[in-house]
Amino acid sequence: MEKIYDAQAIAVWAGKSRYRMVLEQLRPNLVLLRYEKGELVTSPLLEEAWFQVVVQGSLNIYFIRDDGGRYSLSSGKTDYILGDMDLFHSSIGSIYTEAAEPLLCLALSISQNRDALLADNLFLQMICQSLTDKMAAITALNAAPGSLSDRVLSYMRYKCQDGVLQGIEREAFRLHCSARQLQRVLNALERQGEVLKIGKGAYRLSPAR
Template identity: 50%
Template sequence: MKKYYDKALVEEYLANSSCEAFLRDLRDSLFVIRYERGEFVTSPMNHTELLQIVVEGTLRIYYIRDDGSSYSLANGQKDYLVGEMALFQKEPGSVYAQACDDLICLAFSIRENREKMLASCRFLQLVIASLTRKMEAITRLDAAPATLKQRVLVYMQYKCENGELKGVEQAAFRLNCSARQLQRILNQYETEGIVTKQGKGNYRMNRPLPEQTE
């Protein structure tokens, strides 16, 4: 990720965005962020309190439930908003936004511009339209449930610090399965070299999962 504060560059991207009219009251706070393919734009572990608008490229938005199951929410392209929920809530959720290719966004700090954002009717219209589209996408969502074996790895990668599961019984409760079922799966993954046993009830992933796909 790289940030650019050159005003000419900001104006160039802003002029090519359909969001320009809505951002008129905030243009002095805008800067440009470039992401490489695979980089996280937002995640629960990296809560930056930035509002970002896609100007080039595509990102993938997906959600990780507490039981390790996951589903894709949307693919964000030009003029897609990321981070607007941080305007209303400070605690990060379990939603991940990840660059599918080289991605360029216009961005500004929510914390530094909160009062200005809430006072701008134009900007709030943009936020309401964005949230409405996202709610419609969620209500149409029909994701196939993952198997318990799949959910175990997703849970380890996204819900365990450094991909390390500590405590089989506690993890089994979160995964809605028995400790015996979970132990059997962990033993299989250990045999396959996917996880390494660090100690009693303690397992670490040896490699991350592949990128999410549709």
Template identity: 35%
Template sequence: MEYIRDQQRLEQYLRQEKILCLFETENLDFRLVRYQKGELLTSPFKPLPDFLFLVQGKIKIYGLREDGSSFSISQGGDHCMLGDMEFVQRNFSMFYSEAMEEVLCVSLPIEKNRAALERDCTFLNYLLQCVAEKVLMSALVSHAAQPIEERVLTYLREVRPDHTLYGINAGVMQFHCSRRQLQRVVKKLCEEGLLEKTGKGKYKLT
């Protein structure tokens, strides 16, 4: 992890990603940080001291089973925040978060701002959404025996606020299936009128 001292760039990301709109609290100490490809942002053994708002690059969030095999929780892109579980459980993280490429994040120290943020209703509402999404994704993983079609529909109805699937490759990680299986399911759901294609690789629940 590397802190980037570039106030102009930081302010650009705060405006561009509308991060300040997530808070009622003013004058928070935001910073800009960089992670290299393959670097862990969080793990159960690496307490996360800051909230991290992903502003550039992609990460993957996953867990490990007792036998050492991994299971994907999500593939984070725009508007992804880390630190929600640590804020609630005080430095506890259930999952690993790994940079899939060079990643830039806006960071905010957790403990330094805890007292103010615990009274910030706008932020707490956003925090609740983030925690709920991770819990729902974890539940989907535990029901991996369900047909892929059901997992896709549940994910788009219950997890994604905009009810949109962003790309087949990301979906393969979400639903633990092959690319061909997911393409077949998406095509079927489109033909049935349950999904509509809204752009290249983008499918929205109707």
């Protein structure tokens, strides 16, 4: 993630948004955040919470179960809002947002601006509309097709510290499969270059993941 503090660029992007009236009020505190394709935009593992409005590109939002099962919650393009729920409570532990392509967002720090944002009626009207739209989308929740290989890769990426899976027996229990099945999948993923073996019963996602 790259932070861009160019005031002129911030003004231009804010003026193009459907939320320009609100963003104009916030402009002194706004920054542009640029993400590469595949980069996590929001995650329980990220320390800083941002309120963000997509101004270019698109993103996908997933719920990741403890066994690596992935559910598509929503997708978002220009003017999609992130961080609206973080204004009221900390991040939900299994929801992740990923850039589907190069992504640019107008953003501001929630921790530094929460009180001012919650006192702004125009801003709160925008948040209510955003949350209503998201509630409607969640009613159409779809499970992504998930082979054991897919679940192992999701589990390693989203649930394992630094993408490292360690302890075949323990992790097989969490993935709802046998240790033999898990070992067979990991061997296949290693041959495909998706994971690297780093020790006995220990594998790390390859850098390309």
